[in-house]
Amino acid sequence: xxxxxxxxxxxxxxxxxxxxxxxxxxARQRVQLLLDAGSxxxxxxxxxxxxxxxxxxxxLPTQFxxxxxxxxxxxxxxxxxxxxxxxRFMGGAFGEVxxxxxxxxxxxxxxxxxxxxxxxxxxxxxxxxxxxxxxLAIAEIMRALIEARMAGVKIVGLIGGRAGCYGGGGLIAGxxxxxAVSEQGRIGVSGPEVIETNRGVEEFNSRDRALVxxxxxxxxxxxxxxxxxxxxxxxxxxxxFALHLIGSAPVFGAEVLKAEQTRLEQRLxxxxxxxxxxxxxxxxxxxxxxxxxxxxxADFNDLANKAREPRYDAR
Amino acid sequence: xxxxxxxxxxxxxxAGSKSLAIIGVVASGxxxxxxxxxxxxxxxxxxxxxxxxxxxxxxxAVVADFVxxxxxxxxxxxxxxxxxxxxxxxLRLAQAVRLIEEDDQ
Amino acid sequence: MTAWRKAQxxxxxxxxxxxxxxxxxVVNARxxxxxxxxxxxxxxRVCLEGDNQKQADLLxxxxxxxxxxxxxxxxxxxxxxxxxxxxxxxxxxxxxxLDYSYSGPQSARIAKMLFGGKIELGAVxxxxxxxxxxxxxxxxxxxxxxxxxxxxxxxLYTGPNTEDTPTVVxxxxxxDGVVIAQVNEIVDKVPRVDIPGDxxxxxxxxxxxxxxxxxxxxxxAAITEGQILTAMLALKxxxxxxxxxxLNHGIGFNTAAIELLLPTYGERLGLKGKIASRFALxxxxxxxxxxxxxxxxxxxxxxxxxxMDDYIRARSDVFFTGDDGSxxxxxxxxxxxxxxxxxxxxxxxxxxDLQGNSSTITxxxxxxxxxxxxxxxxxxGRRHPTxxxxxxxxxxDPDGPATLxxxxxxxxxxxxxxxxxxxxxxxxxxxxxxxxxxLKLELAPxxxxxxDVTHIVTEEGIANLLLCRDKDEREQAIRGVAGxxxxxxxxxxxxxxxxxxxGVIRRPEDLDIDPLDADRSLLAARSIKDLVRWSGGLxxxxxxxxxx
Numbered sequence: 001x002x003x004x005x006x007x008x009x010x011x012x013x014x015x016x017x018x019x020x021x022x023x024x025x026x027a028r029q030r031v032q033l034l035l036d037a038g039s040x041x042x043x044x045x046x047x048x049x050x051x052x053x054x055x056x057x058x059x060l061p062t063q064f065x066x067x068x069x070x071x072x073x074x075x076x077x078x079x080x081x082x083x084x085x086x087x088r089f090m091g092g093a094f095g096e097v098x099x100x101x102x103x104x105x106x107x108x109x110x111x112x113x114x115x116x117x118x119x120x121x122x123x124x125x126x127x128x129x130x131x132x133x134x135x136l137a138i139a140e141i142m143r144a145l146i147e148a149r150m151a152g153v154k155i156v157g158l159i160g161g162r163a164g165c166y167g168g169g170g171l172i173a174g175x176x177x178x179x180a181v182s183e184q185g186r187i188g189v190s191g192p193e194v195i196e197t198n199r200g201v202e203e204f205n206s207r208d209r210a211l212v213x214x215x216x217x218x219x220x221x222x223x224x225x226x227x228x229x230x231x232x233x234x235x236x237x238x239x240x241f242a243l244h245l246i247g248s249a250p251v252f253g254a255e256v257l258k259a260e261q262t263r264l265e266q267r268l269x270x271x272x273x274x275x276x277x278x279x280x281x282x283x284x285x286x287x288x289x290x291x292x293x294x295x296x297x298a299d300f301n302d303l304a305n306k307a308r309e310p311r312y313d314a315r
Numbered sequence: 316x317x318x319x320x321x322x323x324x325x326x327x328x329x330a331g332s333k334s335l336a337i338i339g340v341v342a343s344g345x346x347x348x349x350x351x352x353x354x355x356x357x358x359x360x361x362x363x364x365x366x367x368x369x370x371x372x373x374x375x376a377v378v379a380d381f382v383x384x385x386x387x388x389x390x391x392x393x394x395x396x397x398x399x400x401x402x403x404x405x406l407r408l409a410q411a412v413r414l415i416e417e418d419d420q
Numbered sequence: 421m422t423a424w425r426k427a428q429x430x431x432x433x434x435x436x437x438x439x440x441x442x443x444x445x446v447v448n449a450r451x452x453x454x455x456x457x458x459x460x461x462x463x464x465r466v467c468l469e470g471d472n473q474k475q476a477d478l479l480x481x482x483x484x485x486x487x488x489x490x491x492x493x494x495x496x497x498x499x500x501x502x503x504x505x506x507x508x509x510x511x512x513x514x515x516x517x518l519d520y521s522y523s524g525p526q527s528a529r530i531a532k533m534l535f536g537g538k539i540e541l542g543a544v545x546x547x548x549x550x551x552x553x554x555x556x557x558x559x560x561x562x563x564x565x566x567x568x569x570x571x572x573x574x575x576l577y578t579g580p581n582t583e584d585t586p587t588v589v590x591x592x593x594x595x596d597g598v599v600i601a602q603v604n605e606i607v608d609k610v611p612r613v614d615i616p617g618d619x620x621x622x623x624x625x626x627x628x629x630x631x632x633x634x635x636x637x638x639x640x641a642a643i644t645e646g647q648i649l650t651a652m653l654a655l656k657x658x659x660x661x662x663x664x665x666x667l668n669h670g671i672g673f674n675t676a677a678i679e680l681l682l683p684t685y686g687e688r689l690g691l692k693g694k695i696a697s698r699f700a701l702x703x704x705x706x707x708x709x710x711x712x713x714x715x716x717x718x719x720x721x722x723x724x725x726x727x728m729d730d731y732i733r734a735r736s737d738v739f740f741t742g743d744d745g746s747x748x749x750x751x752x753x754x755x756x757x758x759x760x761x762x763x764x765x766x767x768x769x770x771x772x773d774l775q776g777n778s779s780t781i782t783x784x785x786x787x788x789x790x791x792x793x794x795x796x797x798x799x800x801g802r803r804h805p806t807x808x809x810x811x812x813x814x815x816x817d818p819d820g821p822a823t824l825x826x827x828x829x830x831x832x833x834x835x836x837x838x839x840x841x842x843x844x845x846x847x848x849x850x851x852x853x854x855x856x857x858x859l860k861l862e863l864a865p866x867x868x869x870x871x872d873v874t875h876i877v878t879e880e881g882i883a884n885l886l887l888c889r890d891k892d893e894r895e896q897a898i899r900g901v902a903g904x905x906x907x908x909x910x911x912x913x914x915x916x917x918x919x920x921x922x923g924v925i926r927r928p929e930d931l932d933i934d935p936l937d938a939d940r941s942l943l944a945a946r947s948i949k950d951l952v953r954w955s956g957g958l959x960x961x962x963x964x965x966x967x968x
Contacts, residue, residue: 028337062364064393401903
């Protein structure tokens with residue numbers, strides 16, 4: 001093991017990776033514990049100081065890595081690219097540099113035609129302070145992601161942090177080969193407060209957290225088919241499922257896209273009139289749908305695997 | 316935004332052989348510290364970029380105590396601060412030194 | 421003859437007037453305002469619950485809408501000024517004078533109204549003190565209370581949030597006052613009789629359950645490394661050495677961190693069974709891990725806490741419960757327990773001055789006192805000795821003759837040197853003094869007086885004020901734990917060093933505590949979900965604390 005200038009620091013005094021909470025961990029900690037020990041090599045690390053050129057105007061502090069860590073490592077010995085968003089910096093939101101780092105990583109993956117990418121989403125969307133650059137970045141990322149998939153690369157999203165996966169992040173997640181989400185994870189585009197502000201509290205009470213989680217949270221996404229795997233909140237659990245999804249995610253192409261379109265149309269037909277997620281779960285044949293939010297992860301997965309529609313060749 | 320910089324003499328070189336470490340997150344009440352082994356053994360420098368203006372005297376005191384306690388010889392510490400309290404700053408500085416002094420995994 | 425029964429005659433007349441709206445004792449919710457207009461007379465003392473947690477919100481709303489021509493110049497006597505309606509009655513000329521204890525949620529508005537002359541302030545009290553005055557000079561003419569259910573005879577079930585009700589009813593009913601209760605439902609038989617019907621005159625069934633706020637729930641996810649460090653210092657530097665078994669925790673994240681460190685750090689220190697076994701305390705969810713790990717023998721509570729009912733039912737060996745299984749709380753008795761039967765109070769504050777006076781009042785916000793002045797005071801009437809009490813007494817007066825030397829209750833103020841919004845905890849002059857000058861008060865509203873404070877714990881260390889021999893030592897001991905605040909940076913370094921050598925100040929290193937070890941992995945629970953797991957699924961947190 002060589003000691004290079006690019007080495008990422010380890011974090012002291014952590015419990016072993018089996019018990020460290022994904023939600024609690026920083027992006028750096030997640031990367032460190034997700035990958036094989038010592039295998040991570042960071043691209044455009046913090047010492048390069050590629051910080052946001054825009055935040056100063058707003059008297060906002062920058063972060064050396066602009067809130068996203070990218071690089072390459074190994075998981076169970078096999079090479080993998082990783083991008084991890086820091087949800088506590090600017091809400092994990094996309095800015096110019098942040099977005100460019102992810103675009104670059106996806107293009108690098110595309111060029112290998114084989115090395116999979118893990119995206120550790122933890123984002124509220126695009127930074128208001130870098131709105132134009134951020135929105136452009138989302139589009140560039142989606143294009144780079146699809147190009148990589150077309151070249152044969154699997155791209156797996158891992159979602160379970162404080163910011164969830166919203167806005168442009170939700171759009172990018174929708175383009176991934178597969179998603180693993182924990183209970184605390186949420187996936188959506190418009191956030192709860194935005195919905196309430198625009199549609200009123202009767203439409204969506206953003207302070208009713210049980211409602212927010214029923215509508216956008218990990219368990220619902222799993223039951224709806226919006227995520228492939230529901231994981232318990234440890235880093236070890238995400239690691240296991242990341243490996244599994246890399247192996248099982250389908251190859252991409254026009255046929256897969258068409259199948260996905262059909263799947264989504266059918267979903268809308270089946271559940272479009274349901275007022276609440278509990279109604280969807282009941283319609284899917286889940287016994288004791290009301291108890292889903294409080295179910296332990298193992299019990300929930302048993303249930304999800306039974307209720308799951310047959311394996312499809314979509315996404 | 317305010318930029319501050321403090322250069323000190325340190326008693327001893329910081330232990331270990333790692334050349335780089337980073338700790339913390341830039342968020343309200345928090346900060347990140349990037350530490351690089353770049354300077355001569357008995358020198359150290361702390362550069363700060365902070366959103367909270369006018370606290371120069373406090374930063375100076377925190378940095379001086381840190382240098383005396385932890386002897387960060389050879390280290391350049393760069394801080395992006397989101398308005399953290401002095402005790403949080405002291406903690407992160409100490410964490411940064413401990414990180415860079417640790418053995419590799 | 422009738423000259424000695426004026427109060428009874430008045431009560432009878434009020435009841436007769438109110439009865440026109442009632443069927444037996446029961447009055448419709450829509451007649452609540454009319455009921456109050458019939459029963460209340462101008463200039464009455466009215467006690468409106470107004471407790472720390474539960475609020476008689478229907479009756480508060482009804483009172484705020486009475487016709488001010490008929491009902492005016494009321495003297496409000498209540499524990500808590502919590503709902504907007506509690507202050508609306510003053511805006512509308514219905515009420516004129518106020519005696520109370522706690523106004524946290526209304527602290528900004530009440531400050532404005534006091535400065536604007538809209539409220540004639542009697543005094544701000546601590547809870548037990550206000551209750552005491554209900555029996556001497558602030559006895560209510562009318563009490564507006566909140567209960568869970570009633571039967572047709574007026575027997576009330578107040579349930580887990582019994583809180584102040586028995587005390588309020590005792591004072592009012594037995595001094596010819598009228599008691600009006602709002603209830604969530606009327607039943608054939610109440611689960612248990614908390615208030616016998618012969619002291620309840622009217623019962624109003626509300627459309628929705630009375631308002632209760634989850635005040636004592638602290639999300640472990642929000643606990644910081646600084647709070648964990650102060651918790652470690654408190655456990656190793658105070659709880660352990662003094663052997664504190666009987667105690668009260670004030671509300672806050674610093675004490676929540678202590679509660680969550682008992683099964684982990686406390687266990688590691690070998691303190692189980694030696695500390696923290698009997699509490700005067702609301703059912704803090706953060707204490708669940710310690711209870712489950714066998715640390716806690718008994719808890720008496722001031723009130724309940726939203727979401728804890730099922731857990732409490734299942735842990736009746738620890739909590740006070742009725743035959744119906746639910747918690748029985750009682751603020752007055754729990755305050756007495758904290759005063760006389762506890763060896764330590766530990767809590768947070770917003771400002772501490774150079775002598776150790778402690779205050780939560782700022783010039784823009786008047787939050788009142790709640791229970792802290794009582795819990796945080798040395799009970800000079802106490803006579804039974806315990807080890808920690810005697811030891812503290814000895815530290816305070818090392819030369820006095822042992823058999824004439826009373827003990828001292830430990831009163832600990834804990835917090836980080838910089839609080840919310842980086843505002844310093846330590847100041848040269850308390851805002852409370854500035855407020856007293858502005859409002860021309862005879863007494864500055866201090867929460868805890870310097871001569872009651874025995875220890876101060878910050879991330880910089882512990883200051884033991886009992887060991888200080890004079891004012892200067894006291895000041896330097898405080899400056900010596902005031903960190904990088906202006907107060908801390910102005911310390912006399914030599915004197916602080918000498919105080920440290922004597923053990924008056926102890927830094928983390930002096931206790932073999934490395935601040936870098938103060939991290940969240942020490943917490944027995946790091947999220948609300950963890951607390952639910954510890955409780956075996958019995959704890960049901962309210963919606964705002966969920967992330968599932």
